[in-house]
Amino acid sequence: MPCQEHVLAVSERLDEFGDAEVAVVTFTDPQRLSTYVEHLGVPFPVVTDVDRELYQALGVERGTRRQVWSLGTLKLYGELLRSGRRLSRTHEDIQQLGADVVIAPNGTIATVFTPATPDARPTVDDLLVALAKI
Numbered sequence: 001m002p003c004q005e006h007v008l009a010v011s012e013r014l015d016e017f018g019d020a021e022v023a024v025v026t027f028t029d030p031q032r033l034s035t036y037v038e039h040l041g042v043p044f045p046v047v048t049d050v051d052r053e054l055y056q057a058l059g060v061e062r063g064t065r066r067q068v069w070s071l072g073t074l075k076l077y078g079e080l081l082r083s084g085r086r087l088s089r090t091h092e093d094i095q096q097l098g099a100d101v102v103i104a105p106n107g108t109i110a111t112v113f114t115p116a117t118p119d120a121r122p123t124v125d126d127l128l129v130a131l132a133k134i
Contacts, residue, residue, distance in 0.1 A: 006121040011042045062095045072119035102130040110134045
């Protein structure tokens, strides 16, 4: 799952974020949240926004089939399969696109990355650059 790979990439370089807070917001059913957190295996908070109020406030939309199954997404899944990863059926809405948000210390939104496809998430370096600008 591209989102999972993205979260794991951030997790692997968490020390580079200094004293910045890192969290994941998902729309996972609260009854499945502990399983989701365990599956991700990340050392930062994971919270749920079942009604997707934050997603809506940030303008994060559901993608079209073409966006969700873009060539880049298919390539990423192919790479995961070639590396020995097994893909499992998800209980999530695969058409919900994601976002990465950098929030300034005063609580204002400094940067919002809203990729058009699941595979186009910003790199960890992109996030660190945005964080350094605040």
